[in-house]
């Protein structure tokens with residue numbers, strides 16, 4: 001199954017992003033805009049995996065349970081790749097200000113290290129082909145992908161739509177191993193494993 005490890009967005013953020021996503025679809029119709037429920041912050045893309053490798057991915061996600069939730073500010077809107085024809089429109093996320101140093105990059109490193117160690121122990125190939133020598137980690141939320149022949153998007157106009165909706169930091173409090181089925185109407189994501197990031201030391205609301 002095609003799999004990836006990512007952080008889901010809280011319902012509040014998905015609701016906030018719904019109106020700008022609707023407007024963006026009209027503004028840039030030659031881009032394939034993602035539905036708010038499918039938005040996520042990718043930590044590792046694993047491609048087609050099964051059996052032992054899938055179990056290694058599951059164990060890597062379980063290993064980051066309780067490492068601490070955090071909130072990331074939206075810092076801008078950009079296209080990827082930085083050179084050449086843009087293929088992706090994404091919201092860029094800055095680092096958390098409410099915790100110690102770089103919790104998101106730390107989580108990206110930790111889950112990928114756990115995956116690499118589990119794969120080495122099980123003597124299977126690490127499915128994250130980019131780890132550790134690939135592109136440096138840039139926390140982002142992919143909003144749209146180019147359809148064939150898509151024009152360069154109007155970034156200032158898009159930022160006018162999304163900037164206002166993305167003022168509060170986005171709370172990231174879970175890590176998920178997703179299975180992804182590619183369909184003509186967009187990818188369908190299934191949760192294969194989910195952990196809460198919230199630290200075990202945190203007291204739930206209402207508990208003294």
Ligand code: 2AM
Nearest residue numbers: 004040041042044045140141142180187
């Ligand atoms: P991104 O959108 O955050 O860049 C699930 O398909 C996720 O895995 C995508 O949202 C994408 O992350 C990432 N992904 C998909 N195909 C990929 C590939 N070939 N290489 C790296 N990452 C990929």
